[in-house]
Amino acid sequence: MKRYLPLFTTIAFIALLALGIWSGEVPVVWNKAITVCLSCIGIG
Protein backbone atom coordinates (compact mmCIF):
# COMPACT_ATOMS: atom_id res chain seq x y z
CA MET A 1 0.00 0.00 0.00
CA LYS A 2 2.82 2.39 0.95
CA ARG A 3 4.22 1.82 -2.51
CA TYR A 4 1.29 3.65 -4.10
CA LEU A 5 1.24 6.59 -1.69
CA PRO A 6 2.91 9.00 -4.15
CA LEU A 7 0.31 8.12 -6.77
CA PHE A 8 -2.62 8.61 -4.36
CA THR A 9 -1.12 11.84 -3.06
CA THR A 10 -0.55 13.25 -6.53
CA ILE A 11 -4.08 12.36 -7.66
CA ALA A 12 -5.59 13.82 -4.49
CA PHE A 13 -3.79 17.12 -4.89
CA ILE A 14 -4.53 17.38 -8.61
CA ALA A 15 -8.19 16.97 -7.62
CA LEU A 16 -7.80 19.66 -4.94
CA LEU A 17 -6.14 21.98 -7.45
CA ALA A 18 -8.97 21.37 -9.91
CA LEU A 19 -11.51 22.10 -7.17
CA GLY A 20 -9.78 25.39 -6.43
CA ILE A 21 -9.79 26.39 -10.10
CA TRP A 22 -13.42 25.29 -10.52
CA SER A 23 -14.57 27.20 -7.44
CA GLY A 24 -13.05 30.43 -8.73
CA GLU A 25 -10.12 30.83 -6.35
CA VAL A 26 -7.65 31.84 -9.07
CA PRO A 27 -9.11 35.36 -9.60
CA VAL A 28 -9.21 35.84 -5.83
CA VAL A 29 -5.52 34.92 -5.53
CA TRP A 30 -4.69 37.19 -8.48
CA ASN A 31 -6.66 40.15 -7.09
CA LYS A 32 -4.82 39.95 -3.78
CA ALA A 33 -1.43 39.51 -5.46
CA ILE A 34 -1.73 42.56 -7.75
CA THR A 35 -2.40 45.00 -4.93
CA VAL A 36 0.22 46.08 -2.42
CA CYS A 37 -0.39 44.15 0.79
CA LEU A 38 0.02 46.76 3.51
CA SER A 39 0.09 44.10 6.23
CA CYS A 40 2.97 42.33 4.48
CA ILE A 41 5.09 45.45 4.31
CA GLY A 42 4.34 46.45 7.90
CA ILE A 43 1.99 49.39 7.37
CA GLY A 44 -1.56 48.16 8.01
Next chain:
Amino acid sequence: MERLRRRSQYIFALLANAYWLFPWRSPIYQGPLKKLCFPGLNCHSCPAATTSCPLGALQNLLATLRPSLQMGQLHIGAYVLGSLGLIGSVAGRMPCGWICPFGLLQKWLFLLPVPKLSFWRPLGRGPYLFLIVFVVLLPLLVVDPLGYGSVWFCKYVCPAGTLEAGIPLLCLDQGLRRAAGWLFAYKFILLILLLIWCTLTSRPFCRAICPLGAIYGLFNRVSWLQLRFHPDRCVQCEACLTVCPTDVSFYNGLDDLNSAACIRCLRCLSVCPSNAVSLEFGPVREDIGKEDVEQFYPKANC
Protein backbone atom coordinates in the same frame (compact mmCIF):
# COMPACT_ATOMS: atom_id res chain seq x y z
CA MET B 1 25.43 18.83 -8.63
CA GLU B 2 26.14 21.78 -6.34
CA ARG B 3 26.79 24.02 -9.34
CA LEU B 4 23.50 22.93 -10.89
CA ARG B 5 21.66 23.68 -7.65
CA ARG B 6 23.28 27.11 -7.38
CA ARG B 7 22.23 27.92 -10.94
CA SER B 8 18.71 26.71 -10.22
CA GLN B 9 18.49 28.96 -7.15
CA TYR B 10 19.71 32.01 -9.11
CA ILE B 11 17.41 31.34 -12.07
CA PHE B 12 14.31 30.87 -9.92
CA ALA B 13 15.17 33.91 -7.79
CA LEU B 14 15.41 35.97 -11.00
CA LEU B 15 12.25 34.47 -12.52
CA ALA B 16 10.29 35.15 -9.35
CA ASN B 17 11.52 38.76 -9.37
CA ALA B 18 11.72 39.58 -13.06
CA TYR B 19 9.52 42.71 -13.21
CA TRP B 20 12.01 45.56 -13.36
CA LEU B 21 9.64 48.22 -14.72
CA PHE B 22 8.31 49.13 -11.29
CA PRO B 23 10.13 52.48 -10.99
CA TRP B 24 8.36 53.71 -14.16
CA ARG B 25 5.04 51.85 -14.28
CA SER B 26 2.83 50.49 -11.49
CA PRO B 27 4.60 49.88 -8.16
CA ILE B 28 4.06 46.11 -8.48
CA TYR B 29 3.53 43.68 -11.38
CA GLN B 30 -0.17 43.18 -12.20
CA GLY B 31 -0.01 40.70 -15.06
CA PRO B 32 -1.53 37.22 -15.44
CA LEU B 33 1.51 35.39 -14.04
CA LYS B 34 0.36 36.45 -10.58
CA LYS B 35 -2.35 33.83 -10.86
CA LEU B 36 0.41 31.27 -10.27
CA CYS B 37 1.78 30.46 -6.85
CA PHE B 38 5.57 30.52 -6.65
CA PRO B 39 6.89 27.29 -5.07
CA GLY B 40 9.19 29.19 -2.67
CA LEU B 41 8.86 32.05 -0.22
CA ASN B 42 8.71 35.25 -2.28
CA CYS B 43 6.45 38.12 -1.22
CA HIS B 44 3.98 39.09 -3.98
CA SER B 45 4.09 42.69 -2.82
CA CYS B 46 7.75 42.86 -3.78
CA PRO B 47 7.90 45.44 -6.61
CA ALA B 48 9.70 42.98 -8.89
CA ALA B 49 7.65 39.86 -8.01
CA THR B 50 6.05 38.11 -10.97
CA THR B 51 4.05 35.42 -9.12
CA SER B 52 1.97 35.21 -5.98
CA CYS B 53 3.24 34.01 -2.61
CA PRO B 54 1.54 30.73 -1.64
CA LEU B 55 1.55 31.58 2.06
CA GLY B 56 0.08 35.05 1.47
CA ALA B 57 -2.53 33.63 -0.91
CA LEU B 58 -3.52 30.85 1.50
CA GLN B 59 -3.88 33.26 4.41
CA ASN B 60 -5.94 35.65 2.30
CA LEU B 61 -8.31 32.84 1.30
CA LEU B 62 -8.66 31.62 4.88
CA ALA B 63 -9.08 35.15 6.23
CA THR B 64 -12.00 35.74 3.87
CA LEU B 65 -13.48 32.24 4.20
CA ARG B 66 -16.53 33.26 6.24
CA PRO B 67 -17.68 36.08 3.93
CA SER B 68 -17.04 33.96 0.85
CA LEU B 69 -19.08 31.06 2.28
CA GLN B 70 -21.87 33.49 3.13
CA MET B 71 -21.83 34.56 -0.52
CA GLY B 72 -22.07 30.93 -1.59
CA GLN B 73 -18.45 30.67 -2.78
CA LEU B 74 -16.30 27.73 -1.77
CA HIS B 75 -12.94 29.47 -1.36
CA ILE B 76 -11.21 27.15 1.11
CA GLY B 77 -7.66 27.50 -0.20
CA ALA B 78 -7.92 24.45 -2.47
CA TYR B 79 -6.05 26.12 -5.33
CA VAL B 80 -3.03 27.00 -3.19
CA LEU B 81 -3.00 23.74 -1.24
CA GLY B 82 -3.46 21.80 -4.48
CA SER B 83 -0.50 23.61 -6.08
CA LEU B 84 1.75 23.05 -3.06
CA GLY B 85 0.60 19.45 -2.61
CA LEU B 86 1.22 18.63 -6.24
CA ILE B 87 4.79 19.93 -6.05
CA GLY B 88 5.31 18.25 -2.67
CA SER B 89 3.99 14.90 -3.86
CA VAL B 90 6.53 14.91 -6.68
CA ALA B 91 9.62 16.37 -5.04
CA GLY B 92 8.93 16.69 -1.30
CA ARG B 93 10.85 19.59 0.19
CA MET B 94 13.14 20.00 -2.81
CA PRO B 95 11.88 23.57 -3.63
CA CYS B 96 13.42 24.69 -0.29
CA GLY B 97 16.86 23.60 -1.43
CA TRP B 98 16.64 24.37 -5.15
CA ILE B 99 14.14 27.19 -5.72
CA CYS B 100 13.41 29.35 -2.66
CA PRO B 101 15.04 32.83 -2.89
CA PHE B 102 14.92 33.20 0.88
CA GLY B 103 16.83 29.94 1.20
CA LEU B 104 19.46 31.34 -1.16
CA LEU B 105 19.77 34.46 1.00
CA GLN B 106 20.25 32.32 4.11
CA LYS B 107 22.95 30.32 2.34
CA TRP B 108 24.82 33.51 1.42
CA LEU B 109 24.59 34.90 4.94
CA PHE B 110 25.90 31.69 6.49
CA LEU B 111 29.00 31.98 4.31
CA LEU B 112 30.04 35.13 6.20
CA PRO B 113 33.14 34.46 8.30
CA VAL B 114 31.66 34.85 11.80
CA PRO B 115 31.57 32.37 14.71
CA LYS B 116 28.95 29.68 14.17
CA LEU B 117 26.27 28.36 16.54
CA SER B 118 24.61 24.98 16.34
CA PHE B 119 20.85 24.82 15.91
CA TRP B 120 18.83 23.93 19.02
CA ARG B 121 16.86 20.92 17.79
CA PRO B 122 13.60 21.52 19.74
CA LEU B 123 13.15 24.66 17.61
CA GLY B 124 12.61 22.27 14.70
CA ARG B 125 8.94 22.07 15.76
CA GLY B 126 8.58 25.81 15.12
CA PRO B 127 7.47 25.64 11.46
CA TYR B 128 4.46 23.47 12.40
CA LEU B 129 3.53 25.91 15.15
CA PHE B 130 3.71 28.88 12.77
CA LEU B 131 1.77 26.94 10.12
CA ILE B 132 -1.06 25.88 12.42
CA VAL B 133 -1.33 29.06 14.51
CA PHE B 134 -0.29 31.95 12.25
CA VAL B 135 -1.24 30.64 8.81
CA VAL B 136 -4.40 28.67 9.58
CA LEU B 137 -6.01 29.29 12.99
CA LEU B 138 -5.53 33.03 13.53
CA PRO B 139 -6.65 34.10 10.01
CA LEU B 140 -9.66 31.79 10.34
CA LEU B 141 -10.73 32.54 13.90
CA VAL B 142 -9.77 36.14 14.69
CA VAL B 143 -12.18 38.11 12.53
CA ASP B 144 -13.75 41.56 12.53
CA PRO B 145 -17.53 42.10 12.86
CA LEU B 146 -17.92 41.55 9.10
CA GLY B 147 -16.15 38.20 9.31
CA TYR B 148 -12.84 39.24 7.71
CA GLY B 149 -9.62 37.98 9.25
CA SER B 150 -6.04 39.10 8.79
CA VAL B 151 -2.86 37.65 7.31
CA TRP B 152 -1.15 37.02 10.65
CA PHE B 153 2.04 35.39 9.43
CA CYS B 154 2.64 38.07 6.78
CA LYS B 155 1.78 40.85 9.19
CA TYR B 156 3.68 39.84 12.29
CA VAL B 157 6.36 37.35 11.27
CA CYS B 158 7.32 37.14 7.59
CA PRO B 159 10.81 38.60 7.05
CA ALA B 160 10.52 38.17 3.28
CA GLY B 161 7.71 40.74 3.20
CA THR B 162 9.79 43.29 5.09
CA LEU B 163 12.92 42.67 3.05
CA GLU B 164 11.51 42.24 -0.46
CA ALA B 165 8.44 44.47 -0.25
CA GLY B 166 8.49 46.74 2.80
CA ILE B 167 11.94 48.27 2.41
CA PRO B 168 11.82 48.77 -1.41
CA LEU B 169 8.27 50.18 -1.39
CA LEU B 170 9.04 52.56 1.45
CA CYS B 171 12.11 53.74 -0.46
CA LEU B 172 9.98 54.33 -3.58
CA ASP B 173 6.89 55.90 -2.02
CA GLN B 174 6.91 58.91 0.27
CA GLY B 175 3.29 58.30 1.32
CA LEU B 176 4.12 54.81 2.55
CA ARG B 177 7.14 56.17 4.41
CA ARG B 178 4.88 58.60 6.27
CA ALA B 179 2.44 55.81 7.09
CA ALA B 180 5.10 53.48 8.52
CA GLY B 181 4.80 53.17 12.29
CA TRP B 182 5.45 50.73 15.12
CA LEU B 183 4.49 47.68 13.06
CA PHE B 184 7.13 48.40 10.44
CA ALA B 185 9.70 49.15 13.15
CA TYR B 186 8.87 45.83 14.86
CA LYS B 187 9.12 43.89 11.59
CA PHE B 188 12.35 45.64 10.67
CA ILE B 189 13.94 44.70 14.01
CA LEU B 190 12.68 41.13 13.58
CA LEU B 191 14.26 41.02 10.12
CA ILE B 192 17.61 42.30 11.40
CA LEU B 193 17.63 39.74 14.21
CA LEU B 194 16.81 36.96 11.78
CA LEU B 195 19.53 38.05 9.34
CA ILE B 196 22.04 38.03 12.20
CA TRP B 197 20.87 34.56 13.19
CA CYS B 198 21.34 33.45 9.57
CA THR B 199 25.02 34.43 9.73
CA LEU B 200 25.47 32.33 12.89
CA THR B 201 23.36 29.25 12.16
CA SER B 202 22.65 27.35 8.97
CA ARG B 203 19.14 27.99 7.56
CA PRO B 204 17.48 29.03 10.86
CA PHE B 205 14.37 30.40 9.12
CA CYS B 206 13.78 27.15 7.21
CA ARG B 207 14.28 25.07 10.35
CA ALA B 208 12.53 27.13 13.02
CA ILE B 209 9.92 29.29 11.30
CA CYS B 210 9.00 28.60 7.67
CA PRO B 211 5.41 27.26 7.34
CA LEU B 212 5.95 26.61 3.63
CA GLY B 213 8.82 24.25 4.45
CA ALA B 214 6.57 22.59 7.02
CA ILE B 215 3.98 21.90 4.31
CA TYR B 216 6.54 20.50 1.86
CA GLY B 217 8.24 18.53 4.65
CA LEU B 218 5.06 16.52 5.19
CA PHE B 219 5.57 15.04 1.70
CA ASN B 220 9.21 13.98 2.09
CA ARG B 221 8.33 10.39 2.99
CA VAL B 222 5.59 9.97 0.39
CA SER B 223 6.93 11.85 -2.63
CA TRP B 224 7.89 10.29 -5.95
CA LEU B 225 11.41 11.50 -5.37
CA GLN B 226 13.09 9.62 -2.53
CA LEU B 227 16.58 9.59 -1.08
CA ARG B 228 17.82 6.15 -0.16
CA PHE B 229 20.54 5.29 2.33
CA HIS B 230 22.65 2.14 1.93
CA PRO B 231 24.23 1.53 5.36
CA ASP B 232 26.26 -1.42 4.05
CA ARG B 233 28.24 1.04 1.89
CA CYS B 234 28.64 3.77 4.55
CA VAL B 235 32.17 4.29 5.88
CA GLN B 236 30.98 6.69 8.63
CA CYS B 237 33.21 9.51 7.45
CA GLU B 238 30.46 12.00 8.43
CA ALA B 239 30.95 13.97 5.20
CA CYS B 240 27.15 14.01 4.74
CA LEU B 241 26.57 15.50 8.19
CA THR B 242 29.32 18.08 7.68
CA VAL B 243 27.73 19.48 4.51
CA CYS B 244 24.06 19.08 5.49
CA PRO B 245 22.53 22.57 5.94
CA THR B 246 19.84 21.20 8.27
CA ASP B 247 22.00 18.73 10.25
CA VAL B 248 20.05 15.62 9.25
CA SER B 249 22.08 12.85 10.88
CA PHE B 250 20.91 9.77 9.03
CA TYR B 251 24.12 7.77 8.77
CA ASN B 252 23.94 6.78 12.45
CA GLY B 253 20.19 6.25 12.60
CA LEU B 254 19.48 9.44 14.56
CA ASP B 255 17.26 10.83 11.79
CA ASP B 256 15.46 9.41 8.80
CA LEU B 257 17.07 10.39 5.50
CA ASN B 258 13.64 11.43 4.22
CA SER B 259 12.68 13.26 7.40
CA ALA B 260 10.72 16.51 7.13
CA ALA B 261 13.84 18.48 8.02
CA CYS B 262 15.65 17.47 4.82
CA ILE B 263 15.50 20.22 2.19
CA ARG B 264 16.68 17.84 -0.54
CA CYS B 265 19.71 19.93 -1.49
CA LEU B 266 21.40 16.60 -2.36
CA ARG B 267 24.75 17.71 -0.98
CA CYS B 268 25.01 14.44 1.00
CA LEU B 269 24.65 12.56 -2.26
CA SER B 270 27.38 14.64 -3.92
CA VAL B 271 29.97 14.35 -1.17
CA CYS B 272 29.52 10.72 -0.14
CA PRO B 273 32.76 8.93 -1.12
CA SER B 274 31.17 5.48 -1.05
CA ASN B 275 27.87 6.18 -2.83
CA ALA B 276 25.89 5.30 0.29
CA VAL B 277 23.14 7.74 -0.70
CA SER B 278 21.12 7.46 -3.88
CA LEU B 279 18.23 9.35 -5.41
CA GLU B 280 15.27 7.41 -6.70
CA PHE B 281 12.11 8.39 -8.52
CA GLY B 282 9.09 6.14 -8.41
CA PRO B 283 6.81 4.28 -6.01
CA VAL B 284 7.97 4.36 -2.37
CA ARG B 285 10.05 1.34 -1.41
CA GLU B 286 10.33 -0.03 2.12
CA ASP B 287 13.27 2.06 3.27
CA ILE B 288 16.07 1.18 5.62
CA GLY B 289 14.74 1.86 9.12
CA LYS B 290 16.61 3.09 12.17
CA GLU B 291 16.78 -0.47 13.52
CA ASP B 292 18.54 -1.63 10.37
CA VAL B 293 21.07 1.18 10.60
CA GLU B 294 21.70 0.31 14.25
CA GLN B 295 22.43 -3.27 13.20
CA PHE B 296 25.31 -1.98 11.12
CA TYR B 297 26.38 0.68 13.58
CA PRO B 298 25.54 -0.07 17.24
CA LYS B 299 24.36 2.85 19.37
CA ALA B 300 27.77 3.04 21.03
CA ASN B 301 29.09 4.42 17.77
CA CYS B 302 26.29 6.95 17.28
